[in-house]
Amino acid sequence: MNASVLLRRTTLRAARPVPVSRTIVGSQFSRLASTLALFEQRDGKLQSSAQNVVTAAKQLGNPVIGFVAGKSAKEVAEQAAKIEGVDKVVYVANEAYEKGMPESYAPLVVENTDDVTHIVSMHSAFGKNVMPRLAALLDTQQISDIISVESPDTFVRPIYAGNAIATVQSTDAKKVITIRGTAFSNAPSGSGAAEVIEGKDSKHAGNVEWVGEDLTLSDRPDLDTASKVVSGGRGLKDKENFEKIMMPLADAMGAAIGASRAAVDSGFADNSLQVGQTGKVVAPELYLSVGISGAIQHLAGMKDSKVIAAINKDPDAPIFQVADVGLVADLFKAVPELTEKLKK
Ligand SMILES: Cc1cc2nc3c(=O)[nH]c(=O)nc-3n(C[C@H](O)[C@H](O)[C@H](O)COP(=O)(O)OP(=O)(O)OC[C@H]3O[C@@H](n4cnc5c(N)ncnc54)[C@H](O)[C@@H]3O)c2cc1C
Known part of the structure; x- marks a missing residue:
């Protein structure tokens, strides 16, 4: 690939400083535009990282649609509907997506992204697995591990192991974003009452088979969320x-x-x-x-x-x-x- 092609294909660039008046969001988007927030679940239990994802998704200014798939996805969606700031939760109840394998999960998400301008997930093992494949399917450049939202197209992320902070701007129509959970507070949960609806599912197979997992079980607090x-x-x-x-x-x-x-x-x-x-x-x-x-x-x-x-x-x-x-x-x-x- 020669340099000019490379330049044309590159959509992420260092952003100019964002004027304060542009940092808050939403008006330039169409009425239907929304943000899809991918929630993680394990054995039918919503993971608390969903609350961090909602906080980041809210800052993008559009309605927030939660998304969850797996065996007990409907029950998980009902848990997610209680998070404040979630407008709707889409679920796909199918055991094939239980383990979040990117080969099947990413095309499933693509199938459910009509009118979506941003897709946000945690920068967790799940996010690092699914989002690059999703970005490739959407022909968009992923924006990884953000620590703040400056505007709907401009984000701050650490680079060089946190030794430098980059402000990046994306011109992609659909933005695929992972967030650093520690940079976004937990959205309160309990009082939300979002609508829960069934999503589309063309039964993506993905040519992979889940063989098993070797988990270290412990009664100690979870490293990700421990105080x-x-x-x-x-x-x-x-x-x-x-x-x-x-x-x-x-x-x-x-x-x-x-x-x-x-x-x-x-x-x-x-x-x-x-x-x-x-x-x-x-x-x-x-x-x-x-x-x-x-x-x-x-x-x-x-x-x-x-x-x-x-x-x-x-x-x-x-x-x-x-x-x-x-x-x-x-x-x-x-x-x-x-x-x-x-x-x-
Ligand atoms: C691309 C890349 C990614 C990496 N990612 C990570 C990462 O995610 N996480 C990570 O941790 N590292 C990572 N590393 C490795 C990192 O560079 C260091 O090698 C590593 O963190 C060192 O681990 P350590 O401090 O346990 O060991 P050491 O650097 O060997 O330090 C051991 C320390 O123990 C002290 N010590 C020894 N005996 C005693 C004693 N009896 N009492 C008190 N103190 C004692 C010593 O004074 C020393 O300071 C990465 C490296 C690369 C190149």
Whole structure:
């Protein structure tokens, strides 16, 4: 592809500053224009991320239509209808879409996007799976992991592991957007009363088969939504120490457990616990890092936490540059002491 073709095909560009009068939204859209908000469900239960998606979708100015598919999609749609700000919920009750596999889910969404100008989902495993395929089917360029909506065509997103913030503008007719959940508050749920209607379903097969899943089940809070997170790194040395030191600390604090990539790659902790650029992005009230150096790729996943505390034996560890509270100590001594004190 030569340069001129490339230029013509590129629809995302750095945006000029948006005048304040243009930041609020809606009037330039037709009466029928709407935003489709993709909601996630597991075993017939609406995931709380739907509330973050609604907050972002509302800021685009058009009516918000929720969308959910899966075995018990009608029940999930009824739960979603209670979220304030949702105008309508479309559901497709078909077990084939239960696992949200992009090969079948993306064409199903396309089938239900009449009059839709924006399609929004969480920047979760589901969103990262489904949205690129959806964008390709719509021949549009995805706008990923946004942290704010400036106007219906202009968005802010972190780049280079959060070291730079880009404002991007899209000229695509249908915009496919994933949002960073920690940047959008939970829309209140309970008082909404949106209409629930059945969507279209041409029974997309997608040539893939769901074989199974290997889930790590835990009674601890969920890492994505926990208000407190304790996270362990390579300083813990092995899996046995990770479990012996971090689990009692997490239980004493009522916290979720996270891990650095080095800890995950070394087999100390499950992949689903990785925090950072290539893991989860969290923003709890309290993030306590233990034996983590504070590489930029790790900071990309936790630097928006309200209070950051760090235990590291190296006083020059970069984590101390972002920590509100730091303890220079040997974790093998300091953490069991802290755990005992917390238990009391
Ligand atoms: C493209 C890319 C993506 C990446 N994505 C991620 C990501 O999503 N998440 C992520 O975490 N990393 C990610 N990384 C890796 C990242 O660069 C670092 O290598 C990683 O975060 C280091 O993990 P760590 O801090 O546990 O280990 P180390 O950097 O080895 O740090 C261990 C720390 O433990 C301290 N320590 C050792 N012993 C003790 C003790 N007894 N008491 C107290 N402190 C002790 C040491 O002083 C040190 O600071 C990515 C890298 C790349 C290139």
